Amino acid sequence: MSGSNVLEVRGLSARIAGQEVVHDVSFEVPASGVTAVLGRNGVGKTSTLRAILGLVERSGEVLLDGVRVDGERTDRIVRRGVSYVPEDREVFAGLTVAENLRLAERGTTAHGTTPERRGLVDALFPDLVKRAGQRAGTLSGGQQQMVSLARALLNDNRILLVDEPTKGLAPRIVTEVAETLATAALTVPVLLVEQNLQVVERLAERVVVIDAGRVVHTGPARELLDDPELVQRLLGVSAGGAGDEVSTSSTSEEVEAGR
């Protein structure tokens, strides 16, 4: 066991409605930086994250800082410092922004909320401070994603699990989300599920590729993204030039110029 890994997953399987959707997945997340989980739609990336948290039926080992947590309930695992930013945001639509954030505060426990963290979140999301009294359901998709991220960042976490944070967002917002995540990743390791390869390129140092519920590739992000053939084979997307120096921000500028 390596001491530099914050999270280790060994032989993890997940079942949904009695059907195994993740089979014997193993990988590590180093104690700093972003590790991206890649794979085509429906291969079990989301289920892997949810299995780590115990939100779906699972078997196998999950170690947080070398300690097994797979026997614990979801809320206990989260209180050990594992925050989750789910696919589709899952903000509480009927609650105000302030209430959404208040709900996420875990108090002054070991991995709870500190005044500094609260200040950081306020600084990171000035828009949310302005909209504190607004119902979260009336926010735009991008704003909801910010609420979801802010909920996770309020606490002093050991790791963030982030599921497709850019899904369905406009390119400019994608850039914003990516920048926010980059800032967050300076202080806490992130396990990121992402379809947008440019976001992956911008953020991730390491990648784990899943296909049909199994890990089929792990390694440095560069190595995968520089190899169009590998991208094509593993992810099923025509990656003509993932290695080109197209950054997220330049892409969004193109879009805006084009409109």
Place this chain on the structure above:
Amino acid sequence: MARGGEPVLETAGLGLTIGGARILTGVDLRVGRGELVGVIGPNGAGKTTLFNLISGLYRPTSGRVLLDGRDVTAASVAVRARAGLGRTFQTSSLFPRLSVAENVRLATQRRLGGSLSVLSFPRRGDAASAEAAEHLVTVGLTHRADAAAGDLSHGDKRKLEIAVLLAMDSSVVLLDEPMAGVATGDVAGLVEVIRSINESGRTVLMVEHHMDVVLGLADRVAVLHHGELLTCDVPERVMADETVQSAYLGTTAGSAA
């Protein structure tokens, strides 16, 4: 329109707004008879919503859906299905505790009539069962005919969905990410099945992330982005379109050559 003449499936100004959020706006899509149209777009662009509106699971807040020139906007899911509209779901949606054969037979039985009869029994030899058995042969699931559908592997479930689709004998078929969760090695076989469905004269509208599959199969490609239809054209032109490139392909994997 690449094939056929008259549009068999048409949406006009189709839109859905939920609680002030615009999920889909003003989608005008015309699919000709026998065509295979791929629908692409980043996650959350509204592709599945479009399918739910066309198949009737959702009611649009604006616009119309026309099937064979007939306005079916107000028609129920079942009525549309009877009018020849079939679909699959992204995640398997079967009758988990019924057998594989029974899953298929329920569709053939519905089509051949007498579904609500308490006086007639389904039998091994009857027309509905015989046809169901044929479809199982087509997708290669005969050896699992008596297994409960819920016990199948993911790949076999996808095959079963295709068999049910064949059993419905729909003239228009909506495929929602048929490759989702299918191991890379099995993709080629499934592509052939979809091709044969299309070549038997059925119109296919297919949401798919797997670009090679879309480019290899589709007569035309529709691009959805933020709930709007950016374009719908032959693959070459869609791939060359700058707006599409930056909006979708650009943010996915760089530009296609």
Place this chain on the structure above:
Amino acid sequence: MSTLILLIATGLGLGGLYFLVASGLSLIYGLMGVLNFAHGSFLTLGAFVGLAAGNLVGAGTWGGLLLGLVVGALTGAAAATVTELGLIRPLYNRHIEQVLVTVGLSLATVALFEGIWGPNPRNVTRPGWLASTTDVLGAHVPNTAFLNVLAGAAVLCGIVAFLRYTRYGLIIRAGVENRAMVTALGIDVRRAFTLVFAVGGAAAGLGGVLATQSLNYVSPHMGASLLIFAFIVTVIGGMGSLTGAAVASVVVAVLQQLANFYLNNTGDLIVVLLLALVLLVRPSGLLGRPA
């Protein structure tokens, strides 16, 4: 005119009772998806134990009634807590089984109550004022109606304030929307479940003692008969909607009183007809979210 006022006033009083039962049902269903058949037993138990406690101070005194109300509410809360911890929690997320255990519990407890307190209704002694009436625009309105309306309104305000201003209220409101996500924020949502059961049980226990004052008797079956109307109220108001339950309680009870007087004692049937009508026009109930 005075008859109409009397009927509306007694209807409002009855509505207060219905709401005390329906509020708990609605809260529990909204958060946990459980239809609690044993809710009537919480009411009956609260009534018997509350009255017994009140009699220690003195039957028919205000002090006794006050103590009875407090003890009744506490008893209901305790019974509900034990039920949640012992029977509902082990069947986490298996809604049908959860309904089934509450069905079994209701059958068993009613029988047990019969065994302990006998199958027949027993008269209760009320404080003098509660046994008399007050003149309102010529109508002799039973004073229990005022007490019931007051209690119903107080419980409504109390629950609304609890939901709006406390952290547990926040957790419950969030849990109604998305339970899994509440858990994923590091919150033990099961504690909120137990609390909701306890709050619902307290309202039912309170309703039980109040019902004895209105009916002037206490019986092992009073919970079951009130429960059926509470079910109807919950469906008409919209499953899981607290305000819906409040509105429907008043509508159902007033209509029932009017029909009983003007339409030859057909109140119960009219209520069922109203239910059918609501289902035909608006299957999700008056204030329920459309499916």
Place this chain on the structure above:
Amino acid sequence: MNRTRTLLAALGTLALLACLPLLAIPVPGVLPGYTYEPGTLQLLALCWLTAALALSYNLLFGVAGLMSFGHALYFAAGIYGLAIVLDRTDVPLLPAAALVLVGGVALAFVVGAISLRVTGISFAMVTLAFAQAGNVLVRRDQGDLTGGEEGLALATDGVPAALVGVVNTRNLYWLALVVLLLVYLVVLWIERSRAGHVAAAVRENEVRVRIIGGRPYLTKLVVFVLAASLATVVGMAYLLLQSGASPATSTADFTLTLLVMVVLGGVGSRWGAVVGAVLYTLLDQRLAELAHSEAVAGLPAVLRIPLSEPMFLLGTCFVLVVLFLPGGLAGAAQRLAARRRPAPEGAAA
């Protein structure tokens, strides 16, 4: 081969049950006396009718997945309908029964059409409300039709003499057995029919049924009406057996006891429903006797009170089954068989 054996076993059991009134078998502790005695036959006949009713409820709940809390309404409709027709008119038994059946079907159709607009828990509550309305009507005794709390005695003028009186309990026993067999066959028939298969499909995945062009609402309505009509038929036989109608059969509690029987036996299992119902009826009977026995009367209150309430024991027993025996008796039997089956293979290898 296996099927033939099962069929032979079933026929054998049936023949034995049919011969019981002619035999003198004592089953101490279970039956009150020898099998030919009227008291015993009456209890057994009650078991068969309850089993038939539980089968009809299992069709609704187990096959179509419709949790109704108002099935007693159609049972009571059979009992009271026939009692009233025989009491108020000169129509002979068979035409009267046909008339009541038509009425039962119409009632089920109307109530089903309305309650099936909602699903799940709401459906349960709405069916309960309708049944409660029926109960209120029966108890209120409008126009002296139902006899209120007293109930209604069977008017025997239109009934064949062979079905009246304690001396003819044997015939009533056979009638009950025939009704059980009939209901079993009809339920089997419906389950195996095309509509039965669609109903099971609706239970599994309603959206998918709509996607393949089926009509879940109509399917559910068909099953609802069929199950209700069977209950009406059983109700009419029940009237003859008990030679009277009592308002207790129209209460919500009565439906709940049906639910208890079906869950006890195993939801969705036909023989489970039969065994559950028979077991329940016998237990109910024996526990009531236990309650009044001297052994119990001598106990301290903590033990005496619970033991003297059969419903308390049954309710508790039911809760335990739900908590610890998923699938009821049928589920337990299945698990037992599954555990036993691999053993011989292992021995052979």
